[in-house]
Amino acid sequence: MLELSFSPFPVLETERLILREHNIDDATALFDMRKDEEVMRYIDRERPKTIEDIYAFIRKLNQDFKQGQSLAWIIALKDTPQQMIGSIGYWRTDLPNHRAEIGYMLHPDYWRKGIISEALKASIDFGFNEINLHSINANINPGNDASRALLLKHGFVKEAYFRENYYFNGKFLDSEIYGLLKSDISL
Numbered sequence: 016m017l018e019l020s021f022s023p024f025p026v027l028e029t030e031r032l033i034l035r036e037h038n039i040d041d042a043t044a045l046f047d048m049r050k051d052e053e054v055m056r057y058i059d060r061e062r063p064k065t066i067e068d069i070y071a072f073i074r075k076l077n078q079d080f081k082q083g084q085s086l087a088w089i090i091a092l093k094d095t096p097q098q099m100i101g102s103i104g105y106w107r108t109d110l111p112n113h114r115a116e117i118g119y120m121l122h123p124d125y126w127r128k129g130i131i132s133e134a135l136k137a138s139i140d141f142g143f144n145e146i147n148l149h150s151i152n153a154n155i156n157p158g159n160d161a162s163r164a165l166l167l168k169h170g171f172v173k174e175a176y177f178r179e180n181y182y183f184n185g186k187f188l189d190s191e192i193y194g195l196l197k198s199d200i201s202l
């Protein structure tokens with residue numbers, strides 16, 4: 016079976032960005048982002064209530080990485096590598112099928128500057144060439160036009176639309192699934 020086992024944590028560099036491991040010093044920036052309703056508008060997840068929730072979140076992420084279950088990067092500008100501006104990663108994996116789900120978020124001050132595109136390209140390359148994934152999927156709230164346009168721009172194809180399959184905050188929500196095969200980009 017495919018293994019997600021990297022030691023040390025794989026730091027990625029792009030032209031403007033460094034993608035690195037989450038650490039406890041990112042907690043405040045992460046807390047601000049995960050309770051920002053502009054950022055979270057289409058991310059249907061519990062908002063953190065206290066910084067303690069974020070400490071627990073970071074500990075869990077690092078533990079999941081060590082156990083080979085997920086791989087999530089902090090996004091920072093190369094000039095200010097300690098300052099988290101976003102995150103991207105394979106939060107959920109389906110290793111028997113060489114498949115993983117990618118997710119991302121960015122601080123609104125940096126939107127529409129091609130930052131997630133740059134990070135996404137590096138994560139996709141890493142996913143296919145180093146993890147040896149066969150496919151990458153993304154699960155979006157159908158209202159998330161920005162995320163859909165980003166995925167289409169990177170060659171993802173709509174694979175499914177699930178009606179009211181996800182219960183959050185007292186409502187049943189629809190989900191749209193996008194997928195990218197390794198062969199889609201190596202053609």
Ligand SMILES: CC(C)(COP(=O)(O)OP(=O)(O)OC[C@H]1O[C@@H](n2cnc3c(N)ncnc32)[C@H](O)[C@@H]1OP(=O)(O)O)[C@@H](O)C(=O)NCCC(=O)NCCS
Binds near residue numbers: 055130
């Ligand atoms: C979605 C998000 C990650 C995009 O990040 P970004 O760095 O601003 O995106 P980029 O600048 O790399 O944009 C790449 C492409 O995505 C699309 N796009 C990005 N933002 C868009 C928007 N607000 N409206 C429409 N298309 C958008 C465009 O096709 C864009 O290409 P273009 O600039 O050449 O037109 C960012 O808006 C965000 O963090 N949103 C909140 C969190 C979120 O919803 N995450 C996704 C959960 S599934």
